[in-house]
Amino acid sequence: MKIGDCAKRISAQDAVNMIQNGDRLLVGGFGICGTPFTLIDVIAESDHARELTIISNNLGETGKGLGKLLISKHIKKAIGSYFTTNRDAVKAWNKGELEIELIPQGTLAEAIRAGGAGIAGFYTKTGVGTKLAEGKEEREFDGETYLFIRGIRAKIALIKADKADTMGNLVYAKTARNFNPMMATAADLVIAEVDDIVEAGMLDPEQIVTPHVYVDYIVQNDRYEKMGGEYVERGKH
């Protein structure tokens, strides 16, 4: 299959058009590492996809990545592990403009994996005895207390990979992998933003992290390029 014939490839605009007001989205990334920058920018420019619930470890950084959607007021609720360092998130929360649900990072990662793996829920020791355990079912196993956590799924996942092949197999760049592989499994519709698309057969079967079955659409990251190790907007450097 030639790269031009990649049936899963669509434009960022076509991808964002699939998002509707009030949707629940999984968005990959740790801070802004492994973030679908182009897709986020197109959401920020759109008006049909507001009141979003975003499940992501952070809301990017202040003014970057998902941070842009705070400024553009697209986010109603954020579910994740760490929002303190994004001062726009703190401000929006203080003004009552943003709901926040805090989940320990490992519990978040495992809950998304469970959501994609047909696991209704699981028991973890993380968080026992803390404020984040309030309202959660506790259960003892072998003399230790565990919390029950439900799997997490969303309607749409926006993830970021380094490369896709034309079938939709994905590989990631170093720690930009983070939450992306689990999110690829846990949504009804999965859109992968990638820096490069290669022909099917070019990726080593042993190195593929996300098999193509998980990926519905591929979007080329055409607004950002890596310069000096950082993603910068094309034409803005």
Add this chain to the structure above:
Amino acid sequence: MKIGDCAKRISAQDAVNMIQNGDRLLVGGFGICGTPFTLIDVIAESDHARELTIISNNLGETGKGLGKLLISKHIKKAIGSYFTTNRDAVKAWNKGELEIELIPQGTLAEAIRAGGAGIAGFYTKTGVGTKLAEGKEEREFDGETYLFIRGIRAKIALIKADKADTMGNLVYAKTARNFNPMMATAADLVIAEVDDIVEAGMLDPEQIVTPHVYVDYIVQNDRYEKMGGEYVERGKH
């Protein structure tokens, strides 16, 4: 670190000496694909490690891999998903010489992953309404019934990888990966049999499947070599 200086490397005999009568072992492999042949052969020849409980998808094949430990009468109980095709297992079971606990293959894989990942237990739809659900807790989520499954751990795991580096990082060969990566996480003592040992730094960080933290000892598979695509005993061909 030079290969000769690999601190984790021990002989198969020294590895097997760590196993005690009545121990509970995780053993990698699907049939005889991805099986620690050398370690199993040394157990078969030993007399201090009988009455074993073996957790493995199968008991190898008749007379091969774990099948040898049936002939040498080292196994008291087998926990796995499919024993029908090993006629020695069927015979031993009929004679009351072998206990068998049957677990659906996916539930087995997930339970071992849970055991290694600090997950006390999880809910799966697999097996609901069947004989294998008898005695298991049922619970409804979103109108569907799930079974509760506890995580599985063992004292020792014997796994098979293709290559180790001198630190103990592992990569696997194609479908010989199967249960090995999860088993590497779910035992107090993990012994990895490998075909090759390479210097640390030779394996791509993105391609390592089992990080060294999981591996206590490395044993070179020195009794078998691959000939015509199959593992055959050295000197017996």
Add this chain to the structure above:
Amino acid sequence: MLSAANIDPSFIKNRIAKRVAKELHAGSVVNLGIGIPSLIPNFLDSKSQVYLQSENGLLGMGPTPPKEQIDMDLISASKQPVTLGIGSSVFSSADSFAMIRGGHIDIAVMGALQISEKGEIANWSVPGKDILGVGGAMDLVASAQKIIIAMTHATKDHVPKIIQRLTYPMSGIRTADVIVTDKAVFKIKNDSFILEEMAADSSLDEIKRLTDAHFTVSKNLQTMLID
């Protein structure tokens, strides 16, 4: 016309496999069980874009290799040597069943010992015999998006396998969607069996005789396409 008694078993099995192959549309991710389902790849065009998942940790299973290319580190769930198709990937058993359990397999094709008239599946154990193997059958029954049963219509002794109530242990509460036998194709909708196709060498009388279950005949009953 051939009478059933004269048809050799491999002819029957291949007929079933051939008919099931037509149900596998381009782009679908399919898990094939042991037995008759394992014959299906022989009837898939190499350009069919049907992606075969093998539960031991492989997506994109290619055909059986020639003898000199056999690598027993690369096998199917039936433990037969296979190859890596273009765009294939390998992964652990945990990741493989995460894929299955998570509902990412479009179609599972499996054999069966019995099917109830509601579509309940018995395909792992025979009462009174040893219960020593289940494999991935229950995971696939519980979680594949669509289940196609590929089996002979009756036993060698002409005992119906499609029956009112299962007498063998069932494999899960999920029911089958399509049943393909050497005599007929049934679809199951809202817990009821509908005869959609009939083999040219069979008859409604024969199918009724060999089926101990209620079924309706589709208004659009077709001749089973087997070539």
Add this chain to the structure above:
Amino acid sequence: MLSAANIDPSFIKNRIAKRVAKELHAGSVVNLGIGIPSLIPNFLDSKSQVYLQSENGLLGMGPTPPKEQIDMDLISASKQPVTLGIGSSVFSSADSFAMIRGGHIDIAVMGALQISEKGEIANWSVPGKDILGVGGAMDLVASAQKIIIAMTHATKDHVPKIIQRLTYPMSGIRTADVIVTDKAVFKIKNDSFILEEMAADSSLDEIKRLTDAHFTVSKNLQTMLID
């Protein structure tokens, strides 16, 4: 002798980091939290064989790269650019926390806002302030084999941080094993605090004044090694 008031904050932080570094034995797998713990790599010999795990998906974190080698696809959990040490591996957040939750991290070094005299840890939230971040703190508290707390002995306003009962929200029911401050090293055994080392520029009186908790003084009380 320097008085505490004259010591600049980075000197204090480095002292703590330096002392903690001595607790990290060869072969151990260590997760370092943000703040003071992140200074520890500066005091580890490159041949120390201490393997740094970063919860965003990296084992074998190497030092900060020179500016021209920075790759923001390779960062620590503190979101700082790092490098890949020899024998390092990268993995997903789920695999990273499977490693943490499964008890495969030998030592977690973390900062704290308060430690109770039983060793309970408060290090994620301040009452009355926004509860908007927890990160991986609770996972590490729940599951690391050994927990070392690296923190200043008291707040900037000389308010004790080691106190009888936590007033800040706790991070888990697991307690700390070792507390390293700029004044002292405590070990916690059977729910009781033991003063093991005291800084040369401190005194038992000062430590008692700045510690609002019961502790015993070890018979082998040593001078804290901070060369």
